[in-house]
Amino acid sequence: MRDRLSPYAVVVIFVAIAGLMLPFADLGIAGHDPWPLLGRMLAGFARPDFSAVETLAHALALTVAFAVAGVSIGAAAGLLMAPLYDRRPVRALCIALRSIHEIFWALLLIQAIGIGAPAGVLALALPYAGIFAKVFAEQIEEADPRPRNALPPRTDAVSRFVWASLPMIRAPMLAYTLYRLECGMRASAVIGFIGLPTLGFQLDSFFRKGDYGAASAILICYILLIATIRLWMRPRLAPFWIIAAFSLLATVNAPPMGTGALWRFLSEDIIPAPLRDGQGLTGLFDWLREMTLAQILPGIWNTVVATQVALVLTGLVAFFGFGLGVAAVSGQIGRLLGHLLLVTLRSLPEYMLAYLFLQIFGPSLLPAILALGLHNGAIIGHLLGREADAILPEMRPDAPRGLSLWAWELAPRLFGRFLALCLYRWEIILRESAVMGILGIATLGFFIDSALAELRVDRAVILLAVIALLSATIDAISLRLRRRMKVQGVAETDCALLPVERATQHA
Amino acid sequence: MKARLDGATLGYGAKPVLSGVDFTLNDGERVVLLGPSGAGKSTLLAAIYRQMTKARTRVALVPQDHGLVPQLSVRRNVYMGRLDDHSGIINLGRLIHLPQHVRDGIDAILLPLGLSEFATRPVEALSGGQRQRTALGRALYRGGEVIVADEPVSAVDAVQSRDIMSMIAARFPTALIALHDIDLARLYATRIIGLKDGRVRFDAETKKVSDAQIEALYA
Numbered sequence: 220m221r222d223r224l225s226p227y228a229v230v231v232i233f234v235a236i237a238g239l240m241l242p243f244a245d246l247g248i249a250g251h252d253p254w255p256l257l258g259r260m261l262a263g264f265a266r267p268d269f270s271a272v273e274t275l276a277h278a279l280a281l282t283v284a285f286a287v288a289g290v291s292i293g294a295a296a297g298l299l300m301a302p303l304y305d306r307r308p309v310r311a312l313c314i315a316l317r318s319i320h321e322i323f324w325a326l327l328l329i330q331a332i333g334i335g336a337p338a339g340v341l342a343l344a345l346p347y348a349g350i351f352a353k354v355f356a357e358q359i360e361e362a363d364p365r366p367r368n369a370l371p372p373r374t375d376a377v378s379r380f381v382w383a384s385l386p387m388i389r390a391p392m393l394a395y396t397l398y399r400l401e402c403g404m405r406a407s408a409v410i411g412f413i414g415l416p417t418l419g420f421q422l423d424s425f426f427r428k429g430d431y432g433a434a435s436a437i438l439i440c441y442i443l444l445i446a447t448i449r450l451w452m453r454p455r456l457a458p459f460w461i462i463a464a465f466s467l468l469a470t471v472n473a474p475p476m477g478t479g480a481l482w483r484f485l486s487e488d489i490i491p492a493p494l495r496d497g498q499g500l501t502g503l504f505d506w507l508r509e510m511t512l513a514q515i516l517p518g519i520w521n522t523v524v525a526t527q528v529a530l531v532l533t534g535l536v537a538f539f540g541f542g543l544g545v546a547a548v549s550g551q552i553g554r555l556l557g558h559l560l561l562v563t564l565r566s567l568p569e570y571m572l573a574y575l576f577l578q579i580f581g582p583s584l585l586p587a588i589l590a591l592g593l594h595n596g597a598i599i600g601h602l603l604g605r606e607a608d609a610i611l612p613e614m615r616p617d618a619p620r621g622l623s624l625w626a627w628e629l630a631p632r633l634f635g636r637f638l639a640l641c642l643y644r645w646e647i648i649l650r651e652s653a654v655m656g657i658l659g660i661a662t663l664g665f666f667i668d669s670a671l672a673e674l675r676v677d678r679a680v681i682l683l684a685v686i687a688l689l690s691a692t693i694d695a696i697s698l699r700l701r702r703r704m705k706v707q708g709v710a711e712t713d714c715a716l717l718p719v720e721r722a723t724q725h726a
Numbered sequence: 727m728k729a730r731l732d733g734a735t736l737g738y739g740a741k742p743v744l745s746g747v748d749f750t751l752n753d754g755e756r757v758v759l760l761g762p763s764g765a766g767k768s769t770l771l772a773a774i775y776r777q778m779t780k781a782r783t784r785v786a787l788v789p790q791d792h793g794l795v796p797q798l799s800v801r802r803n804v805y806m807g808r809l810d811d812h813s814g815i816i817n818l819g820r821l822i823h824l825p826q827h828v829r830d831g832i833d834a835i836l837l838p839l840g841l842s843e844f845a846t847r848p849v850e851a852l853s854g855g856q857r858q859r860t861a862l863g864r865a866l867y868r869g870g871e872v873i874v875a876d877e878p879v880s881a882v883d884a885v886q887s888r889d890i891m892s893m894i895a896a897r898f899p900t901a902l903i904a905l906h907d908i909d910l911a912r913l914y915a916t917r918i919i920g921l922k923d924g925r926v927r928f929d930a931e932t933k934k935v936s937d938a939q940i941e942a943l944y945a
Contacts, residue, residue: 365789365792365793366793366794366806367793368789368793369787369789369792369793369794369806369861370793370806370810371787371807371809371868372779372810373810374809375809375810375813375814375817376814377814377815377817377818378809378812378814378817378818381817381821382795382798382802382806382809382817382821383795383806386797386798387795387797389797390797
């Protein structure tokens with residue numbers, strides 16, 4: 220057996236890779252002086268303008284509605300598939316569903332069924348169904364098997380599941396669904412940027428008008444909504460929210476689609492052009508080569524550069540930031556401010572942050588890297604802060620406080636966990652950096668967006684497959700590294716557990 | 727005859743827990759297994775339970791760890807003893823609402839077990855003894871030709887355990903039960919089997935088993 224890989228070596232390797240890539244990354248501030256604009260934006264943000272109440276409320280309500288509808292359909296479908304998750308066709312379907320990002324689903328669905336509520340809801344529901352099926356299947360598998368074993372023999376499968384498995388996993392399932400709703404709220408806001416009537420759409424139009432006060436107001440409301448999600452989304456209230464969401468979505472007007480658009484999409488558009496035109500395999504080969512040179516390789520390069528640099532930035536933000544949320548390190552006031560900062564960066568989706576930075580710095584990899592690093596760093600920092608809170612009571616009574624506590628007690632204890640979380644988010648960062656291409660940054664998403672704009676669905680499908688392969692590769696490397704470092708694994712559900720539940724789990 | 731082993735070797739994985747076991751469970755017998763922990767009682771119970779369920783004998787089971795669903799109420803946990811008597815659809819409906827006649831049937835079992843006041847309480851809110859009685863309630867509600875129980879009264883007091891053993895005797899014609907209370911075993915069993923270090927040390931009618939034989943098990 221090989222030696223345990225030193226976590227410090229891994230850090231050095233990742234920092235070195237990012238350092239080598241940095242000189243080649245396009246980080247230029249595109250031609251204009253960002254500071255006057257930044258000044259105007261900050262001035263606007265300091266004076267939030269809530270006067271457009273109706274517009275604000277409508278955009279927020281629709282953002283919640285798309286999230287609730289998408290997550291509830293996704294959860295229901297996932298729950299139905301979870302008991303069958305060990306069957307190969309179901310598993311393959313779920314992997315395919317979740318390998319495509321919500322926004323790419325939205326782009327594809329808008330092409331296929333038109334820009335309306337169903338496209339937005341399905342854009343969330345389809346990938347989430349795949350994720351829910353996997354997570355619920357894992358939760359079922361990890362549930363205490365003893366009640367199942369005590370059942371009378373020949374109890375049918377449905378009763379087995381509903382009586383002996385479902386009650387056991389109800390609490391973790393609800394916790395995870397709530398976490399997914401938080402993700403859904405972010406995705407729902409972001410699909411507004413591609414034309415659906417949610418928060419992103421409104422934010423974009425405020426920015427175009429230079430109405431930074433209104434933009435500030437809508438962002439504040441949105442962050443409050445996400446931060447208080449555990450207060451307004453109670454399991455008992457879920458039926459009410461679901462009915463309200465679907466009723467509201469039913470009022471969304473959509474431009475009519477020509478009949479047969481979906482069929483055309485599935486039977487013609489999706490087939491590679493040379494095959495459709497009867498050019499045979501040589502035609503296909505040339506087509507693929509042209510695509511590889513002009514789009515796939517440059518797209519991969521930019522996506523990977525953005526990912527690697529953003530990953531190091533994520534690590535820096537998380538490692539140096541997690542102490543901010545721990546009172547014993549930063550004091551009561553410091554904790555409050557740190558918490559506020561981390562929650563704000565965590566609540567705003569990467570894509571939205573990138574959009575904001577793009578307004579300031581112009582299109583380059585810089586906005587993407589900043590957005591990815593800050594958002595993911597805040598998520599990991601927030602999680603580490605909670606874990607620090609959980610281990611504090613176990614510490615010796617004369618442990619140091621403040622910076623020394625962070626540096627001598629917390630950072631060394633949580634370092635393995637920190638690395639595991641960074642490696643776990645590596646793949647997520649990759650997927651998000653691909654998506655940011657839609658903003659005009661030259662990652663893979665850029666080519667997907669332009670292919671779909673030109674109605675070249677066949678190209679978009681190839682590029683989506685490239686992203687899926689790339690993220691599977693990153694996932695495999697990340698898993699190997701975590702195994703070789705022998706750090707404790709991170710599960711999808713780790714992000715969903717409440718601090719209290721974590722504490723009782725460790726007890 | 728309900729079940730039979732001929733020179734069987736039993737265990738989990740590669741390492742046998744019990745070896746060279748000859749055992750027969752006859753109709754109408756109440757067999758009690760005695761022996762120190764780790765002697766192989768649970769292994770023997772599991773093997774006999776498997777054999778009988780394979781032969782489609784209706785068996786009620788009380789596992790040592792109870793196998794209750796902590797989140798469900800006492801009444802629903804008791805109902806689970808009869809899940810295989812109904813279709814999945816009916817069971818699904820009853821998870822949401824237990825009809826009155828079903829509740830009455832369950833409450834008749836809960837009363838003598840002293841669980842009436844806890845009927846709607848989730849099992850996770852109960853004490854160890856109450857949980858054990860819930861697991862027994864599930865077996866009693868299930869009924870059948872045989873009961874297989876692993877230390878079913880280890881967490882209830884002496885008086886109550888005698889009552890419970892007579893309820894078991896009244897409900898099930900045949901029984902195979904692991905106990906640690908020797909007096910209770912003598913009172914209840916028609917036949918006692920002594921296990922130690924993965925071997926059967928004696929297997930005889932209760933009155934033919936001497937105190938010295940039993941003491942030797944725990945020495």
